[in-house]
Amino acid sequence: MMKTLGQFIVERRKELGLAGREVVAGVHNSDGKPISIPFLVDLEHDRRKPSDEVLEQLAKVLKVDSDVLYFLAGRFPADLSATTVNSAQELAAGWKAFRREVKRKKKP
């Protein structure tokens, strides 16, 4: 069972043995400053949503595929936005493939 984005972040951080300060040092806002510890704690408790920029950096620090974080955040990665999908059929086919893969993995 997948967790919420916040639960996933905190679990992964602990798996890697990282303190909050070590994570925020590697994640910067658009102004170039590191995100704050309170912001990270809010993310870990699902009280705030990260921007794409923050999410991509978090994925690097936590050594996970950013697609996982996008999925848990309930968003599409930037390269899969509405402007990059050519047609409704293409989108539907993509989802069908995704469902098929999930179903296949569930089989014993």
Next chain:
Amino acid sequence: MIPDRTGRFPERPHWEIRELEQMCEDTITSFLRDHFGFERIPVPTEAVTMLIERDAADLDLATNLSDDIHEVFGFTQFERGQKPVVKIARELWEQRHRNNRLRTTLTHEYGHYADSRIMPRFSFRPARLMGRGPEMSA
């Protein structure tokens, strides 16, 4: 064990300051060795947060803990059969000049956890202090 003059307990455990210091030192140094492989002095603030995260169910921020009369920077909430939840005032994280206060609050709250681990070893009958529901230590 010594007699308790507050009337809350028939008697209570008592430690000398040097004994408490030794217990604290043992706790932090063993954590530092396990986690970093050596003892880092001064103890980094993040090591204290990681120690709390290891033993508590959650380390979270809290807002508006203080009022006009009381300044409260942290509390630890206990529920029977569960790990405690530690909350630290958001302003301590946000205001860099209060780092020392943050460190003492973190260690103070960890002390509540440490107490909760030690006390069950003693057989004494505590009175109910906080009424029903979860008990908190500020």
